[in-house]
Amino acid sequence: MPRQTSIRSDRAEKEKPKNPPEIDNYNRLSRWLQNPSSAISRIDRHGVANDELSKGTTSRVGLKEVDNAHAMKELRRVVVKYGIPEIPGRPSLRPRLWKLFLQIDTLHGEDYLNWVSLGSCDVSSKIKNDTFRTLATDLDFKGKVREDMLIRMLEAFVWKNAGEERDGLPFTYVQGMNVLAAPFLYVMPSQLEAFACFSTFLETRCPLYVQPTMLGVHRGLELLDRCFEVVDPVLFDVLKGWNLRAEIWAFSYTLTFCMSIPPLDEAIKLWDFLLAYGVHLNILCVIAHVNTIREDIIAATTIPIRLLNKLPPLNARIVISLTLSFLNMLPESLYDELVTHPFQLAPGQG
Incomplete structure (x- = not known):
């Protein structure tokens, strides 16, 4: 009899419905944010609960200090791999994660x-x-x-x-x-x-992006051309043949970190990635998104500026996947320039 009970219990356990992946991911991220023993949990368990400008006090809502690099690395990895899930009826985790990535104290x-x-x-x-x-x-x-x-x-x-x-x-x-x-x-x-x-x-x-002369943006556009030539030399040569340098077609995408490309919900997901790993990666994101219409550009019989000025709807997962594949193609010296260009003046710049 006990054996039969055990079998029934095992069967019930096996037949227990599994959570959808989005809920499992939500629960995983939520546990990390709530765990009081984790460095990640130095963010408060709540933000400001309403849309008032302020209560007139100084509120602690962010990361006090990150002394657990491994935990942060794992958190970034999970966010990029699975995304930040939106579960109906549950509070969004995105505000807390964005504040964490920005180290809002x-x-x-x-x-x-x-x-x-x-x-x-x-x-x-x-x-x-x-x-x-x-x-x-x-x-x-x-x-x-x-x-x-x-x-x-x-x-x-x-x-x-x-x-x-x-x-x-x-x-x-x-x-x-x-x-x-x-x-x-x-x-x-x-x-x-x-x-x-x-x-x-x-x-x-990105302080150099918002200077009156937009030094960072222009530097980013220069780097975009150089990175493009490395990761997709065929498509780069096609654009070069039409005299389509990044300064001509990519200014808005670079300045706004792709926020000017609809739909908004996909641009927000792309920003999850950029805030987690660094806004410098937007340069590769622009190249990745253009790469989704690669064949159309190559096949164009007239200058493809209209294709570049009105890119197709953004798909964050595809763009992020391509961006990560491009990373391994860049020489270390070029990648170092890419990392620092939003906040550090290049030699002779300024």
Whole structure:
């Protein structure tokens, strides 16, 4: 009799329905974020729960210090391999993971309120000339992020950096910042968290991209051509034959880290990858996305600028897979230049 009970128990265990992979992945990531003994869990178990600008206090919502490189490496690997799952009825893990990747330690609510209270800045008209166009055709974005939210955050960023330099670099509003602000307002549960992520992103991850002369963008476009020649010399030669250098067709994709390529949900997934492993990889992502229409470009009998100006809808998984395959093709010296170009001046640059 006990044996029969055991058999029935074994059978019930075997017949127990398995969770879909998305739920298993969600649970895995959630456990890592919640485990109090892990370095990863130094992020609080919650962000700001509502969309108020601030409670007027300094809130701890991010990574205090990462002393477990292996844990972070594994977290990045899982995010890139499986993605960040969205489970109906469960809170999104993306805000917490983005803050973790950006190493957001604190939210300075009072400071943000002070900058917002200053109102219009000296480049307010320039900001408003751009904000109404931000992801204008994406209804999901327009339904969640109002134009006044974009204006408020961009003006606060200008006030934050007014009259100051960071590592010798000034910051003010430049064209394209509106598109870079968009994903943070779309993903984060509060404007305060969005501002903290946006500011950190610009000031630490890609400061040369948002200088008045856009040094980083132009350097990135130069590197795009050089990387393209290495990873796909045939397609590069075709584009070169049409005199289509990256400066001509890839400026927007480079400046916005592919956020200007719809659909938005796929661009957000690509940003999961870029925030986890580094925004320098966007250069290879652009090449990867163009590679998806490789045969069309090669077969073109007239200059294929229209194909390049209106790329097909983004598929983040395909682009990430191709990007990773390209990495092993780059000489170490070229890859080193790629890594540093968003934040470090090249010799003779400046």
